[in-house]
Amino acid sequence: xxxxxxxxxxxxxxxxxxxxxxxxxxxxxxxxxxxxxxxxxxxxxxxxxxxxxxxxxxxxxxxxxxxxxxxxxxxxxxxxxxxxxxxxxxxxxxxxxxxxxxxxxxxxxxxxxxxxxxxxxxxxxxxxxxxxxxxxxxxxxxxxxxxxxxxxxxxxxxxxxxxxxxxxxxxxxxxxxxxxxxxxxxxxxxxxxxxxxxxxxxxxxxxxxxxxxxxxxxxxxxxxxxxxxx
Amino acid sequence: xxxxxxxxxxxxxxxxxxxxxxxxxxxxxxxxxxxxxxxxxxxxxxxxxxxxxxxxxxxxxxxxxxxxxxxxxxxxxxxxxxxxxxxxxxxxxxxxxxxxxxxxxxxxxxxxxxxxxxxxxxxxxxxxxxxxxxxxxxxxxxxxxxxxxxxxxxxxxxxxxxxxxxxxxxxxxxxxxxxxxxxxxxxxxxxxxxxxxxxxxxxxxxxxxxxxxxxxxxxxxxxxxxxxxxxxxxxxxxxxxxxxxxxxxxxxxxxxxxxxxxxxxxxxxxxxxxxxxxxxxxxxxxxxxxxxxxxxxxxxxxxxxxxxxxxxxxxxxxxxxxxxxxxxxxxxxxxxxxxxxxxxxxxxxxxxxxxxxxxxxxxxxxxxxxxxxx
Numbered sequence: 001x002x003x004x005x006x007x008x009x010x011x012x013x014x015x016x017x018x019x020x021x022x023x024x025x026x027x028x029x030x031x032x033x034x035x036x037x038x039x040x041x042x043x044x045x046x047x048x049x050x051x052x053x054x055x056x057x058x059x060x061x062x063x064x065x066x067x068x069x070x071x072x073x074x075x076x077x078x079x080x081x082x083x084x085x086x087x088x089x090x091x092x093x094x095x096x097x098x099x100x101x102x103x104x105x106x107x108x109x110x111x112x113x114x115x116x117x118x119x120x121x122x123x124x125x126x127x128x129x130x131x132x133x134x135x136x137x138x139x140x141x142x143x144x145x146x147x148x149x150x151x152x153x154x155x156x157x158x159x160x161x162x163x164x165x166x167x168x169x170x171x172x173x174x175x176x177x178x179x180x181x182x183x184x185x186x187x188x189x190x191x192x193x194x195x196x197x198x199x200x201x202x203x204x205x206x207x208x209x210x211x212x213x214x215x216x217x218x219x220x221x222x223x224x225x226x227x228x229x230x
Numbered sequence: 231x232x233x234x235x236x237x238x239x240x241x242x243x244x245x246x247x248x249x250x251x252x253x254x255x256x257x258x259x260x261x262x263x264x265x266x267x268x269x270x271x272x273x274x275x276x277x278x279x280x281x282x283x284x285x286x287x288x289x290x291x292x293x294x295x296x297x298x299x300x301x302x303x304x305x306x307x308x309x310x311x312x313x314x315x316x317x318x319x320x321x322x323x324x325x326x327x328x329x330x331x332x333x334x335x336x337x338x339x340x341x342x343x344x345x346x347x348x349x350x351x352x353x354x355x356x357x358x359x360x361x362x363x364x365x366x367x368x369x370x371x372x373x374x375x376x377x378x379x380x381x382x383x384x385x386x387x388x389x390x391x392x393x394x395x396x397x398x399x400x401x402x403x404x405x406x407x408x409x410x411x412x413x414x415x416x417x418x419x420x421x422x423x424x425x426x427x428x429x430x431x432x433x434x435x436x437x438x439x440x441x442x443x444x445x446x447x448x449x450x451x452x453x454x455x456x457x458x459x460x461x462x463x464x465x466x467x468x469x470x471x472x473x474x475x476x477x478x479x480x481x482x483x484x485x486x487x488x489x490x491x492x493x494x495x496x497x498x499x500x501x502x503x504x505x506x507x508x509x510x511x512x513x514x515x516x517x518x519x520x521x522x523x524x525x526x527x528x529x530x531x532x533x534x535x536x537x538x539x540x541x542x543x544x545x546x547x548x549x550x551x552x553x554x555x556x557x558x559x560x561x562x563x564x565x566x567x568x569x570x571x572x573x574x575x576x577x578x579x580x581x582x583x584x585x586x587x588x589x590x591x592x593x594x595x596x597x598x599x600x601x602x603x604x
Contacts (some may be wrong), residue, residue, distance in 0.1 A: 007544045017502055050597065055518055055596050055597050055599065056597055071322065075523075076522060076523075078519050079517065079521065079522050079596075080520065080522070081520075081525075082519065082520035082596075083519070083520025083521070083522075084520070086520070088518065088519070090515075090518070090599050094515050094518075095515075096233075096512050096515060096516075097240070097512060098236070098237060098239075098240025098241060099236055099237075099240065103236055106232065107232075107233055107236075107516075107519070108519060110233050111516060111519050111520055111521045111525065112520070116232045117232075139240070
């Protein structure tokens with residue numbers, strides 16, 4: 001499984017109010033490697049994740065996930081790709097309101113057509129791995145911002161996706177927790193041989209990455225790897 | 231199912247509120263349906279039980295035919311000869327009387343020829359005696375009012391005394407329990423002058439309200455026979471409208487039911503419309519996680535179905551309980567098949583209301599998750 005973006009352009013708006021996020025972007029992400037996308041706010045990190053995650057259809061270009069162009073797929077097949085091959089953690093947690101932490105993970109199983117109840121103990125283990133073993137029955141409104149992020153991260157990892165797209169995983173956690181989460185991401189990337197792309201401002205995450213890509217340089221057409229990571 | 235139930239549990243307050251509304255709407259529809267059937271039965275159950283296919287009235291009676299129409303034996307004989315079917319006179323009038331044990335009753339007197347096909351089967355006692363005897367067979371409903379087989383019933387202000395020989399199945403006409411009397415007796419009730427001295431030698435016309443046909447005319451059409459004999463022939467079902475108040479009651483009760491059937495989908499639809507708008511972020515998140523549109527639709531329809539079906543079932547129980555509570559005091563009849571049909575309709579229109587919101591469910595945009603902040 002590899003991810004390759006070829007000549008990808010993303011524009012928002014129409015005619016006179018058109019804004020180009022990036023144009024003709026080229027990037028390749030190899031399996032078993034965790035890439036940290038760094039760069040200032042507004043540089044297009046989240047947009048790149050959305051394009052790679054089949055959430056946003058690019059204006060032009062190809063998004064090849066294991067050779068299949070996600071940009072050219074129908075809405076239904078793009079949903080299927082998100083469900084079956086992509087784990088996504090959004091910038092702000094984005095949990096389902098009213099559902100307990102364990103049920104957030106089981107919802108992903110349900111969406112995939114599996115039997116959630118058969119995965120409950122695994123879900124509880126996954127939450128324990130991100131330090132939330134004591135919050136299994138807590139609903140989003142009973143969790144702190146950092147805890148919500150960790151639930152969302154556990155959910156993204158839960159079904160062992162081949163493409164892991166993580167947007168600011170440590171924005172609401174303390175330094176020690178950030179280091180632990182970054183290490184967990186790196187470990188899962190290597191263990192599952194998945195493609196992991198993490199948009200981050202956090203040096204701890206960048207430090208744990210196998211490769212660091214400066215988004216500003218990338219969109220300017222420079223070499224994608226500004227400097228090697230760990 | 232998993233997620234739908236979790237959401238229901240998480241938002242149980244809102245769903246309970248909505249479910250309560252569905253319960254009340256369903257119960258109201260059931261209760262109205264019970265009254266519609268009950269009032270209908272109370273008005274025409276005696277006509278419904280008549281073993282006749284058609285009823286012939288005099289042509290000058292264009293409405294309230296049972297009260298206004300009068301036919302004579304000459305017309306009846308001509309009809310019989312022309313139509314070639316079994317036909318027997320029927321007299322219908324509403325009167326009142328008092329038994330020798332002091333029970334005061336209103337009754338719809340149905341005058342029939344003893345041993346004709348209109349002569350009712352009895353469930354207790356004996357049937358009508360010969361035409362000359364003043365006997366009466368009463369609906370079992372009158373037994374509830376204290377009338378017993380063997381009692382003597384005096385028709386108020388007419389001085390006519392009738393011996394209660396038997397009881398027949400419960401039936402009524404114009405909200406009054408039916409009692410069958412020999413046609414000759416009926417004619418005395420119908421044509422006597424109230425308050426006139428009993429000894430007055432009044433001439434009683436040999437007339438009756440209608441001619442009941444056991445089967446439709448075989449050869450000549452009813453229209454031809456009507457034109458020939460100055461009559462109007464109605465099927466038994468058409469004749470229901472000739473019963474006092476029947477049409478007005480039906481229109482009123484049916485209108486209420488129709489409005490409830492219109493209100494139900496709007497109420498349920500409005501709730502699910504608001505619910506869907508509130509859930510747009512969740513729906514977008516589910517889409518972003520890869521949920522297909524069909525799964526979201528199934529998920530929403532399942533939630534609606536649970537609320538509507540459970541609410542309707544509870545409403546049915548409530549309507550049935552109201553029926554038991556009011557008992558025999560009011561005309562309320564809610565047979566299981568009527569209740570089931572009514573509740574199925576409520577559930578169907580409720581779900582139809584939900585269908586109005588489904589488009590929004592499928593339009594949830596996963597891309598909105600990019601800027602989400604929850």
